[in-house]
Amino acid sequence: SLEYRWVTDPLGQPVEAYFGVLGGSKTAVVEVAQASGLPLVPEDKRNPLLTTSFGTGELVKEALDYGCDSLIMGIGGSATNDGGMGLLSALGVKFLDQEGQPLTGSGINLRKIHTIDIAGLDQRLAGMTVKVACDVTNPLCGPKGASAVYGPQKGAAPSMVEELDRGLAHFAYKIKEFLGVEVGSLPGGGAAGGIGAGLVAFLQAQLVPGVDLIIEATGMEKLAAQADLVLTGEGRTDGQTRYGKAPAGVAQLAKRYGKPVICISGSLGEGWEQVHGAGIDAVFSVCPGPLTLAEAMNDAAKLIRLTTLQVARLWQASFRRQENFIKPVTISGVRKYDKLVK
Template identity: 50%
Template sequence: MRVVIAPDSFKESLSAFDVAREIETGFREVYPDWTYLKVPVADGGEGTVDALIAATAGRLVTLKVADPLADPIDGFFGVTGDGKTAVIEMAAASGLMLLAPSKRDPLRATTFGVGQLVRAALDIGARHLIIGIGGSATNDGGAGMAQALGVRLLDQGGADLAFGGGALSSLARIDVTGIDPRIAECDIEVACDVDNLLVGPLGASAIFGPQKGATPHMVRLLDEGLRHYARRIQKDLGIDVANRNGAGAAGGLGAALMAFLNARLRPGIDIVTDFVRLDAIISTADLVLTGEGCIDGQTVHGKTPVGVARIAKRHGKPVITLAGMIGGGADLVVPHGIDAMFSVVQGACSIDDALLAAAENVRTSARNIAASLKIGSELVKAF
């Protein structure tokens, strides 16, 4: 039997590679002679760098970058084993998790650090970039990223705009003559699992601003700023970002990636699974195992288990999913190709205890699933 193990990370406890390893260990206790292929994956959010480094024997690059409030922080990006592709998580520089709730301020938060990561990737020779844009603390329309790459955003007096979404209403002119010329040599894919427009009631500010610390008044200011920003991009660059799906992702970073970097936005799980050639790998499997921290009604919206299951179903392969927890609406994943799902938590416990015991729980659950398969196989033979 040939088993493909392709999980996402279990947030705050295990990387995707760790999950895959524990699943294999548990299965080997029952089926030591089966063939196991570990292919850690991700959906473009946290863990994407780790997954693609593990899949390609790549490496991690660390450097100082600006955090959302422009303070120095240790950032990182990944480089695949062949050295040709850089994998960037915008959250490594501009993520919400980098700021305590009391410090979150989308009027000032900047994506400048994301631009620094892009420039560093260009410096090492990467010309294929995969950028995951989940988990942002920003609402600046990607203005900071553009500034870090040489774009000048100028006010009426010819001065550079201050950082943050609150400054966008003062934008009078965009000068792209100084943008890093290496951008034109790049193929840039953006892992994006939302299709929000830039502005309006379903735009970046209204939908995502409050979780980043925006009050209702701030949401109005931010939305007005992004609307003005879109008009300037249209006037100075001839690019309409106001009406493009995904432009509102990551506080409008999607808009800047399209306007200044000519990037293509795609579902993150599709980018990752294409890159690791998961379709070809699964086509040779007898069984597919996947998983992530939580399976619920949101899993059908571009999350790893469903992405893996859809590939498996194209080849008629059975899929079993392990999860840290199974939440409301989990049954929605069944029509998408997941044949069985199991929570790895062994009993009532606190979240902290569950996180600490994650490796043991995944291993034990995998062993029990394998044992159940063995019992079923023996019963079929008996009858």
């Protein structure tokens, strides 16, 4: 089920977002992009020094209030670079400056942290299993860190990238000082503007490849074994898809059982044909013609539905063709197919 709540967006404004509850369980699924995603911030207002992940923390708290006792988090597509400072503040962690005054969670306040007080951290999180879907290995800081690699797409100018990186480095130093946890070089710590590192340090979260987490949480292996056709998809399929992205992982699973796999994607990028070598039999873009990104996003549900319908009709037609033109024959107890000669 999906549970809708009003929380805080990256700019501090109200936004309606949701968390999921897996059927028959008390496991909550929270996506950072729901409350703290980049699409929530207009392009002219994107500034990762000022955006906050506070709303994602509010969503986690709402899931706790709902009665969930385990948590799966997706941390892609964030508009933030605050190391999860905002998220953690919403859950009760206090970040204080040199004068002992509380700091709001944002990229610009990372370097101002003097003291970290976890006494108020929501007690319901103690011992809670937190798994984080993380498909990147970027560390928190440095030339391959959160700020340098992902900051520019969130609106950071070069000078801003340097300030953000120094802030995250200071954050890592303070985490080591007060929690005794080293996150500065943690693979995946730079995911979602450092939220990966924050979740590991404060909630003892496990960073897990996203597709592995989805397969486990949904019981996908059993479903794939029973299916005739496996559909997967992503926002953009390109040459990188075969390197650990969800469609490649789904295809790998499906091929264990000899199932055909079709990928339905928002768009096709350079090298998309390479996915055929990763077990994906065919790829379809949902865009029927030239569209702006905004148009495609606004009509995403409709476009996915229409494309999936055409894929299903093609699949159905292949069976009709098989019935009309192919007949099964048995040779020495082995069933084969021969073309009918009209």
